[in-house]
Amino acid sequence: MSALAAATGAINLGQGFPDTDGPDEVREAVVAALRDGAHNQYPPGPGLPDLRLAVAEHRQRFYGQTFDPDTEVLITTGATEAIAAAVLALVEPGDEVVALEPFYDSYAACIAMAGGVRVGVPLRPPFDGLDLDALRAAITPRTRLLMLNSPHNPTGTVLTREELAAIAELAVAHDLLVITDEVYEHLVFDGEHIPLATLPGMRERTVTISSAGKTFSFTGWKIGWVCATPELVAAVRTTKQFLTYVSGGPFQPAVAHALRLPDSYYAEFRADMHAKRDVLVGGLEAAGLTVYRPRGTYFITTDITPLGFADGLDFCRRLPELCGVVAVPEKVFFDDTPESQAIGRPLVRFAFCKKVEVLEEAASRLATLR
Ligand code: PMP
Numbered sequence: 534m535s536a537l538a539a540a541t542g543a544i545n546l547g548q549g550f551p552d553t554d555g556p557d558e559v560r561e562a563v564v565a566a567l568r569d570g571a572h573n574q575y576p577p578g579p580g581l582p583d584l585r586l587a588v589a590e591h592r593q594r595f596y597g598q599t600f601d602p603d604t605e606v607l608i609t610t611g612a613t614e615a616i617a618a619a620v621l622a623l624v625e626p627g628d629e630v631v632a633l634e635p636f637y638d639s640y641a642a643c644i645a646m647a648g649g650v651r652v653g654v655p656l657r658p659p660f661d662g663l664d665l666d667a668l669r670a671a672i673t674p675r676t677r678l679l680m681l682n683s684p685h686n687p688t689g690t691v692l693t694r695e696e697l698a699a700i701a702e703l704a705v706a707h708d709l710l711v712i713t714d715e716v717y718e719h720l721v722f723d724g725e726h727i728p729l730a731t732l733p734g735m736r737e738r739t740v741t742i743s744s745a746g747k748t749f750s751f752t753g754w755k756i757g758w759v760c761a762t763p764e765l766v767a768a769v770r771t772t773k774q775f776l777t778y779v780s781g782g783p784f785q786p787a788v789a790h791a792l793r794l795p796d797s798y799y800a801e802f803r804a805d806m807h808a809k810r811d812v813l814v815g816g817l818e819a820a821g822l823t824v825y826r827p828r829g830t831y832f833i834t835t836d837i838t839p840l841g842f843a844d845g846l847d848f849c850r851r852l853p854e855l856c857g858v859v860a861v862p863e864k865v866f867f868d869d870t871p872e873s874q875a876i877g878r879p880l881v882r883f884a885f886c887k888k889v890e891v892l893e894e895a896a897s898r899l900a901t902l903r
């Protein structure tokens with residue numbers, strides 16, 4: 534869809550990346566690292582020690598949780614590699630992996646690469662909560678792992694403390710490991726982000742994943758991390774060793790700098806995205822779509838049925854020519870079963886991590902479809 538946007542000159546509200554870079558001082562930290570001659574060769578396997586320390590400090594500052602930077606933090610090539618390395622490390626062929634459906638695209642691929650069996654727990658319109666009975670029903674004696682993503686891409690669902698407590702209880706009762714993908718941890722607009730690992734019984738069984746891309750608006754840098762017990766980190770490191778070995782030298786000190794930005798940076802970033810969410814929610818509603826207001830992430834899920842369309846993939850392919858906008862059809866995030874495809878078919882995702890004037894222009898173009 535980004536290639537389609539580039540080819541047609543349409544406004545790209547498809548792939549999730551901002552149209553403005555993160556803070557100058559963070560960009561300058563990469564330049565300094567490139568010039569200082571100390572960061573252009575392989576970094577240490579687990580990641581630059583000062584970045585591991587900065588990750589641990591960040592978890593302490595925002596969630597009051599302590600991780601040992603030497604044994605409990607691993608730097609990865611974005612959250613994407615952290616997810617792949619964790620799934621390959623923890624899933625054996627035939628193991629069942631329970632994940633929220635719709636799935637962020639790499640989950641299904643990584644579970645398949647590990648030979649695991651994907652079991653979906655449906656999140657369904659209006660995307661205002663998790664069906665705990667469906668989660669209970671998805672767990673079998675063969676379940677090895679739960680994969681959670683909150684705030685959730687693409688639906689914007691943010692798991693509540695009650696939902697997380699129920700998940701924790703199930704994970705402990707069935708002795709499951711859990712991967713939590715928290716890349717949108719600083720993008721919660723309604724409610725709060727609660728890391729699953731802070732709940733009773735979860736510290737020892739949770740692999741927490743996050744990344745610099747979303748929080749600091751440098752999605753191209755691909756620096757992510759894993760926080761977990763020494764045993765779990767060692768397992769993930771073993772697979773990371775043979776995926777990439779190490780990750781982007783000069784970006785690591787810059788991300789350490791970014792993680793130490795004052796609280797005001799994080800508050801302003803969230804307030805800015807909150808305002809953008811409200812602009813695009815309003816614009817899409819005015820254009821006649823059914824809008825499922827997201828509590829977090831920088832994506833909005835819509836239903837295009839009121840515009841007289843039935844299939845989001847067909848709609849998204851024609852959208853550049855119809856009105857000069859690109860979006861993402863959500864059925865690609867759903868299971869291939871007829872029920873799941875029927876739910877996903879009319880859903881289309883719009884990213885709002887763009888300048889306000891771009892969002893307003895996109896909304897007014899969409900309004901011409903009525
Ligand atoms: N998980 C989710 C839910 C995401 O939306 C993304 C970003 N597209 C990633 C992981 C990947 O993050 P990164 O760019 O750090 O690899």
Ligand code: GLN
Nearest residue numbers: 547548549550637638686
């Ligand atoms: N996470 C972003 C998205 O969902 C971008 C990553 C990707 O394109 N695979 O749009």
